[in-house]
Amino acid sequence: xxxxxxSPTHLIKTRGQQVTLxxxxxxxxxxxxxxxxxxxxxxxxxxxxxxEEERQRGNFPDRFSGHQFPNYxxxxxxxxxLLGDSALYLCASSLETSGGPSTDTQYFxxxxxxxxx
Amino acid sequence: AQSVSQHNHHVILSEAAxxxxxxxYSYGGTVNLFWYVQYPGQHLxxxxxxxxxDPLVKGIKGFEAEFIKSKFSFNLRxxxxxxxxxxxxxxxxxxxxxxxxxxGQGTTLxxxx
Numbered sequence: 001x002x003x004x005x006x007s008p009t010h011l012i013k014t015r016g017q018q019v020t021l022x023x024x025x026x027x028x029x030x031x032x033x034x035x036x037x038x039x040x041x042x043x044x045x046x047x048x049x050x051x052e053e054e055r056q057r058g059n060f061p062d063r064f065s066g067h068q069f070p071n072y073x074x075x076x077x078x079x080x081x082l083l084g085d086s087a088l089y090l091c092a093s094s095l096e097t098s099g100g101p102s103t104d105t106q107y108f109x110x111x112x113x114x115x116x117x
Numbered sequence: 118a119q120s121v122s123q124h125n126h127h128v129i130l131s132e133a134a135x136x137x138x139x140x141x142y143s144y145g146g147t148v149n150l151f152w153y154v155q156y157p158g159q160h161l162x163x164x165x166x167x168x169x170x171d172p173l174v175k176g177i178k179g180f181e182a183e184f185i186k187s188k189f190s191f192n193l194r195x196x197x198x199x200x201x202x203x204x205x206x207x208x209x210x211x212x213x214x215x216x217x218x219x220x221g222q223g224t225t226l227x228x229x230x
Contacts, residue, residue, distance in 0.1 A: 004160075033216055042121075042207050042220030043161075056217055090161065094216070106218060108153070108161035 002027050004093050004109030012115045013081050021076040021112045025093030032074040033106055034066060035090040043090055049074050050096060078114075086116045119144045121210050123221035130198050131229050138193040138224050140208030150191040151209040151218065152182055161207070167191065178202070200230045 005024045013019050025032055031050045035043035045058035049068035063079045072093075078085055088111040094104035124139040142148065152164040165176025172184040182193045191208060208221040 031216065033218075035218075035220075040222070042209075042222045043218070045217045045219070048216040050216075056215055058217065092218075104216070105151075105163060105166060106216075107163065110160040 004091055004107055006089075006091050006109040006112050008112060009110070010113045010115075012117065014117050015081055015083060017081050017116075018077065018079045019081060019114060021078075021089050021091075021114070023074045023076070023091030023093075023109060025072050025074070025091075026107050029093035029095045029107070030072050031094045031096050031104065032068055032072065033092045033094070034074070034076045035092065036060075037088040037090055037111070039087070046076070081116045083116050086114060088113050119210070119212055119219050121208055121219050121221040123206075123208055123224050125224045126222070127225045127227070129227045129229065132200055133197050134228075136193070136195040136198045136202070136226070138206055138208075138226070140191045140193065140221060141189050142191070142208075142210040142219075143189065144210065144212040146212060149211040150182070150184060151211070152176065152180070152191075152193050153207045153209060153220075154204050155207070155223075156204045164193070164206075198226075198228050200228045202226060203228045 007022045033048040034046040037043040046060050047057040048055050052068045065077045068074045090111045091109045092106035094106045120143045122141045150167040153161045154164045155161050167174045167184045175181045180195050206224045209218045
């Protein structure tokens with residue numbers, strides 16, 4: 001049973017560049033959430049995708065955007081990178097149940113470590 | 118704004134000692150509560166969760182947590198820690214009918230052999 005996978009593992013970019021991170025959900029899951037984890041902090045919610053649409057968004061600027069594909073995989077795009085965007089980006093997947101998003105359990109991938117120079 | 122507070126940032130214990138990590142949240146409505154663990158070099162893993170029912174929940178590896186609604190708390194406990202429990206522990210809360218998890222800043226647990 002494949003868990004959540006993310007690529008790439010590490011990435012180094014310079015300020016102003018754009019980056020795309022990828023996530024494949026756990027087998028059978030249909031919902032993908034993205035989180036940013038700065039060093040020494042807990043993960044912070046960026047947004048969640050379900051049925052190929054952004055369902056909910058955290059307090060992140062429009063430079064952060066995403067996409068979900070028909071096979072439920074997802075991409076996170078960050079434009080005009082800033083030094084402060086350096087962090088571990090986590091993808092979590094879950095299965096939407098009849099009770100809605102408040103009844104599912106999110107399983108996390110290993111993350112992509114982004115360094116902005 | 119909703120928030121989660123983990124009081125202990127760094128805990129050092131000897132093997133066989135008992136563990137209790139505090140977690141408090143600020144939200145007055147229905148909540149789902151989680152504890153995740155991140156072992157060195159590994160990804161976040163679910164330890165246990167509370168959705169409803171018995172406020173004392175048991176998770177993997179001998180961990181348990183108690184939901185005390187009146188105190189807005191969900192403390193994690195283990196009667197006897199092992200060296201392999203060395204990790205970072207995160208409390209997370211989900212409020213209302215949303216998919217958004219709000220995490221505390223984590224507690225680093227170091228268990229000395």
